[in-house]
Amino acid sequence: MNKAVLGFLKLIIDALRDLLPIILVIAFFQIVVFQQPFPNLGGILVGLVCVVLGLALFIQGLEMGLFPIGEAMATAMTRKGSLAGLLAFAFMLGFGTTVAEPALIAVAAEAADIAGQAGAISDNPDAKASYAFGLRMTVAVSVGAALVLGVFRILVGWPIQYFIIGGYILVVVITLFAPPEIIGIAYDSGGVTTSTITVPLVTALGVGLASTIKGRNPLLDGFGLIAFASLTPMIFVMIFGMIA
């Protein structure tokens, strides 16, 4: 029990360390530049305690449940799964982890709010909720697709740069046709998706894959899945914006 408490304390410290740089920079600006106290400091502090506790609990839970199962399964799938099974697993893994990604939940809700205020969608809770949901599903499908493509690339061993450069060209071409109000959200969604849950599980999949295939270097061929997962959401979200 004592060990568990210590382990959780360490997670709280980790979460604090994530937050500390932001707090330090803001405190510096408040004290040195603005020379006035931060408005509503009490409410913000309560919220920050929630962030730290929440993040620590979240990661503790991931390490107890999701990561061991996910990693064991990623390794098992790469060993004995059929190609179709492996690709199906890659898709589902990308989809499932993205739906649960905290930063994406937050940014999608914010994007729906802004779109509602600006009149791009109707300004009521239902329309906003369905817009945010559509956005998240689009990103989740695109991350699933990215992993399918990325796993396929690792299997055939093609150089990653052709895919990435091809992806960039696609982004540029679709940008020409996408409505302007979706472009910022689409470009941001690439960076938002790859966070707390997605990165460890996707890395486990890539490294497991590269270490089971003969003649592959896990350090080299295992990477690149994240790059795909931060590129495809841009393309898919712009298409979502053209349809929605």
Added chain:
Amino acid sequence: MSSFFTHVLGVTATTVLDILPIVVILFVFQALVIRKKPANLKRVLIGFLYVLLGLSLFLVGLEDALFPLGKTMAAMLTNPEFLGIRSGDPVRWNDYLWVYAFAAAIGFATTVAEPSLIAVSLKAQEVSGGTLRAFELRIAVAIGVAFGVSIGAYRIVSGTPLPYYIMAGYALVIAQTFLASKSIIPLAYDSGGVTTSTVTVPVVAALGLGLASAIPGRSPLLDGFGLIAFASVFPIVSVLGYDMLISWLRGRNKPSNKEKSA
């Protein structure tokens, strides 16, 4: 206080739906492929409970703290009184120097301390056989993000189109891809995705939206997003750039080791 708990409970109810897909996927594949009960089932289930509670608390805190932090900073940094400009004056980009300074500081500080970047840079040190130093790489990426977020803030102030900047970034990445060591390329591409953490994203997103709503003539919908995109492209540029710099420094002594690992 009781309203706080009902709020957390309400968020928890919706959060169940967020983690449901990954739970179902993992258990279905477990049943189909591994065909046995996961080890430590009780521990795993408690783990999922923690995930649920943690995510709910985090989302509440994000709403109460991280978004307000970004928005309040944006509002204070653009306050005409603070900047010494009269409201109603046309927007001049050089009135907003504190905004760029703040954007750069946030970008640098959060990136240097980012755990996934620390992991990736250690791997990069391994891949390169020690020619790339993990710590130098982190500094390189942090400078890249600081520069990126700062330019992103300038873009919001000036209201220039986001795609031009990102396309310029892409052109740079493509050119660098042809010149950098092959072994570093997948890692460099990945570094763009890993630098934007769960805590950083909401603060930076709120900063951008806050700037776009405070600066006259800018719309949050059209101009407010895009800061995170900058924070995703510039790390790639700086990792590849750092590799090119190291190769160039070494290449002056002996022939390039570019083909070694290809």
